[in-house]
Amino acid sequence: MPRNVRIKDHYGEQRLFLQRVLALGGVLTLAVAVLIGRLMWLQVARYDYYFDLSQGNRIRNEPLPPNRGFIFDRNGAVFGRNTPSFQLELTREQVPDLDQTLVNLARLNLVDREEIPALKKDIRSRRPFDPVPVKLQLSEEELARFAVRQQDFPGVEIRWRMARVYPLGASAMHAIGYVSAISVDDQKNLDLDAYEGTTLIGKSGVERAFENELHGVKGYQQLLVNAQGRNVERAGLSLPDLKRQDPVAGDDLYLSIDQRVQQAAEEMLRGRRAAAVAIDPNNGDVLALVSTPGFDPNLFSRGISRQEYQKLRDDPDVPLYNRSLLGTYPSGSTIKPFMALAALQYGVLTAQDTPFCGGTFRLPGVSRPWRDFRPEGHGYMDMRRAIEQSCDVYFYRVADLLGIDRIHDLLDQFGFGKAIGLDIGGEKSGVLPSTEWKAKSFRSTEQQRWYPGDTISVGIGQGYLTVTPFQLAHATSVIAMRGKSFKPRLVRAIRNSATGKVRDIPAVELPTVTLKDASYWRVVIEGMTMVTKGEHGTARGSSATAQYVIAGKTGTAQAVGVSQYENIKAVTKTLEERKRDHGWFVAFAPVEQPRIAVAVIVENGGQGGSAAAPVARRIFDAYLLTPEALAEQDRLGKSPGIAMTATGSGE
């Protein structure tokens, strides 16, 4: 039974075991050596690198958005300021499920369900680590509603921010503009780093044009954060040295607008579709820039809802539209003083010439006559009386004698047909027609030709000529200053919020309109004075009683054919009302030492003398009289209101 039994060799086994222990011990030692080598590589050789990484892990630079600069009127009344408020901000990379989070927020009524797609697009367009505001200016009730559910919303935080407030609401809002949440489009031209932490950006008016001045410089605060990105007080036992750099608030702006004047105009125009512009002819300060109806800019700064926005957008009275700069209307008779200046300049008529007005004007070879608004005519008119009574036939003749290109050359110097250069921009240029203009603007050769008949209606501010209220106010200020003029401006001084120093923006003079004889100015101004003072003055009713002398000119512009509402779904029943003429009035005062020039248009308001002139009068009173004197005048019932009918002879 040779079973192969090997004898256990205890001594040999012990030796074998020792060998194996030594061998395995050697392998282990080698492994430990590799491990220690690795540790030395990490902790000694690459220490700086890893230390920086751990610093970057724990320190977060929290942006401190700057306070936006305030906006004051010329006397320090506040148009725009900031107020602390709470808002909801969402950081995409910390949100586990964006869709669900937004739906849950909608369930809490904190975002509008319909706005979720737009909100999502906005959030997706941001950098994933930047917090995106989803709900601005939380009310206390909303704050509480969210706070109790906060743990269900990782990545959504309540943040304390400065919100923009417009304490005067809609007043001057078209000039001041508004701020609103930074949109996808805004981001394209934005230094995202400088706007980190900033919610709002200027969207129109001064807020937009002076965004750079108002915004300020971002600061930062180093925060100790844990792996979840939450701010913590300390890391274990250590309190790290955290740096902070304070933000620099944006500059404050002092506007040229006089809130009293602005408000006086707004009160007079309440409920109308209208615009008014008042300019200080001595330096180009815009004293009032009115466009009604307006809207409350606070809607935008607190985050406008879809419905609210649609309501504004679809309103047939187009409150979003700044009529004072963008509204292009036929000038109507307000162009006549300028036509008179052209007539004198080019010597086609003297001030003393008295052509006859028989109620119609005819061109040879044209069967249809041009009619005066007064069918029986005005009789023999010299230039001053033609302005006073707004004789159409006189100015048909002037236009005919001048020809369109000479009209163009003179009116061009007053700023018609182009942007004058308001500091907030956004001006429409209107149309100052010329043969060249017509050739460029039409396609067929037939249309490109300028016909003599085209010139005639331009003489009374109809035809191709269109102007904005802003252009007319500026042109009127040029007459007031006998040719001198300044670039209009809305911002007259900037206060550096860091140093407190106020820097005045110097007035920029525009090229002076020089006439062959300076006495031509006197002729036209005398004519314009007769408009308010003369026996037959078209604005006599509202302006004659003023405590200073006003020089003005009424105008009536045909509304039919004006296409600005074409894209608006106007309700049919208001169509009749909208066919009424627009009432214009341009004026300056006091006539010898002009301090203010205005242009007022009341859409579909009928004649300028009754619709617009009282508004101008009120603007003058607000600016030229002391508040006490104005109150006294009101008490005595000597302040003409917009409801009063003009007693002048009409146009």
Next chain:
Amino acid sequence: MSLDDLTRTRTQRTLSLTGQLLSALRLDGALLTALCVTAAAGLAMIYSASGGSGALLRAQAIKFLLALAAMLALAQAPRRLIRISAPWLYLIGLLLLLIVMAKGHTAMGAQRWLNLGFMRFQPSELMKIATPLACAWYLHDKPLPPRWLDVIVLALAIIVPTVLIAEQPDLGTALLVAAAGGMVLLLAGLRIRYLIIGAVLGVAAAVIAWFYLLHGYQRQRVLTFLDPQSDPRGSGYHIIQSTIAIGSGGAFGKGYMNGSQAQLEFLPERSTDFIFAVIGEEWGLIGLLAILAMYAFIVGRGLYIALAAQDTFARLAAGSLSLTFATYVLVNAGMVAGLLPVVGVPLPLISYGGTSMVTLMAGFGILMALNARRRLVGK
């Protein structure tokens, strides 16, 4: 008689009293001291890693005391009893693994433990000790080095529990069980040619495992280990954050409870599998070397006991337990330092957790029970 003499005498007396007590309890004083010092350091680190949580500290202290009791109890077991019960322990462990697997299948998910009512019991932990003991038992009366038939039997005895555990899935424990059994084979004098054959088969098994056995997340762990930056917010996050923690500790560390990676929770699993990185961040290279030195001492002491053993079973079992412990340390440190893929292996005696602590201390209890030298000197 000077005061000095008196003091010395008293010290000597105290020492000899302690010695007598230890030997009465069949404990190895040096090993016990090293274990307690390491566990105490672990408690301190758990306190720091948990951001100063007294609750976690107390829980771990209790677990350590339980583990100490287990060690004490096992140290009393007669060597013969340990040897005789080894195969039964192994079979029971295997049976329990199968039960767990069956339960896991019915529960449609991973399951590693059995609920005994008063505690959760992981059969895989039992296998960490039972496998090497069973291997040592199998070889104890055979001439060494083992013949090829014995090698095949042992290889099967090792592979079966390893695969069962890997399928739980618990790759870390599976590797340790395999390592523990493998150590017995190596210590028994496995011939180099078998080793080479084994290595070839091992590579083949690894390839097969990669395509057929490993779970998706396990594969991902290996891939992430090869390139942590490929997924810095997902699976690579652990390795990136732990290398940052270790590296930023520098030579001397950021100071106790001052490690920003750990304290601000950038480091995941900082009280458990990644506590090695916390030590590296707060105590620096010095701290890590000190801990490694402690471990080296424990392993060395264990091997010393193994070398002094009088029979094959004790020799192989004690040697395997000591070397497995070293593997434990190296796998954890290697994974935290970014040298090895992330497998769930805790740092022995230091990481938070009761199961591995009890298993380890039980192993050391057996080691002490096998300590022939102590008994000879003590009695």
